[in-house]
Amino acid sequence: MLQLGLVDDHPVARRGLAAILAEDPEVVVAGAGAHPADLCDPGALDVVLCDLYLGEDRPAVAEVRRLAEVTAVLMVSAGSRPADVLACVAAGASGYVTKDSDEDVLRAAVHAVAGGEFYLSPQLAGIVGTACRSAASRGGASLLTAREEEALGWIARGLTHAQTARRMGVQPSTVDTYVKRIRARLHLGNKAELAWFARSLTEGGGAGGQ
Template sequence: MAATHGIRVGAIDDHPVTLRGIELLLAEFSEIHVVTTADTPAALLAAPEAGRDLDGLDVVLVDLYLATDVPSLDVVQELAPRVPVLVMSASRHRHDVVAAIRAGASGYLTKDSAADQFAAAITTVASGGFFLSSQLADMVGAVLAGRTTEPELSPREEEALGWIARGFTHAQTARRMGVTKATVDTYVERIRRKLQVGNKAELTRAALRRRGRPGA
């Protein structure tokens, strides 16, 4: 995130009214700047404000359904390696949420979210974190079930991974597990080393991939 310029946001949505609404909504937050909007990924990539290889943006908001009834997972996959992607959608279907995360999204926000949730999501994703609308956390947690052949984690590491994948902080995870935050920090460090992942978005995708059981 560029400290001198705040958080630079691009947005892709096939409805001009929605794009205008996003600009007006985020104008309330001085640290967030919508620098370009577009109705297609190609138009965003061609925008001078996006910069070469999207280096002019800190976050891209992407509508999950762009003028078709097929989710724009290919758009997420294309953009995510170059810039953090925050998916926004009216859909709360579990398969849409999980598919977007697996495609590389760093967050999923429902379009009926309040302005402060939009701001919190953008700030979190821009800083390398992962964000889910609060009503979706339990849904994603419910997906994390079953076994896997991926690197083995201890039961407590699996539990910590499950809570973190549901959007909880290390401190919140510690309270739910009945341990100290330092202990959770240690669990997460071990998980990252074993699974060879970095930030929270990667941890969440690893959890979905493993289909490991979260804490009860």
């Protein structure tokens, strides 16, 4: 059973999210509030769903960063400005979905983030493509071996490490190693940057083995 926390300064929004998530038998909302400080023990939660603006005119980036140090953070916001999405990702958020997303997208995001993966709602998938293409233009893809490029290509298609391992005929631990090398060589600090770089290569035909 996944333990979730909800952080949104609008009570109606919190109740709405709680009602949607209550339909999933595999999750339970263990805490909710208008601010991360309202959660008794964020570190005991599997995922915290957090709004971008918490009663202030600025994005709650500092709060996201503190939460991300102890648990997985999924941003759930009405805003979709590229700068806001990038700021949250840089702060350590493991996913970002907009409030106009379908309910199944929200539930899929929760499970993906809880499983250690990165999730971006479909309408946001191309928001930072230019950042990834910039990395590719600096010769990033050429730094990878053929097998690393193949692994990156499958990850770009949304496969988990286990699924990628089956496609490549290797152990999941080998894919873990590939991902670590990719992130180190391309200077990708987190799963979000890796996912976006992978998507940029897929769109441009740069990743092998697809």
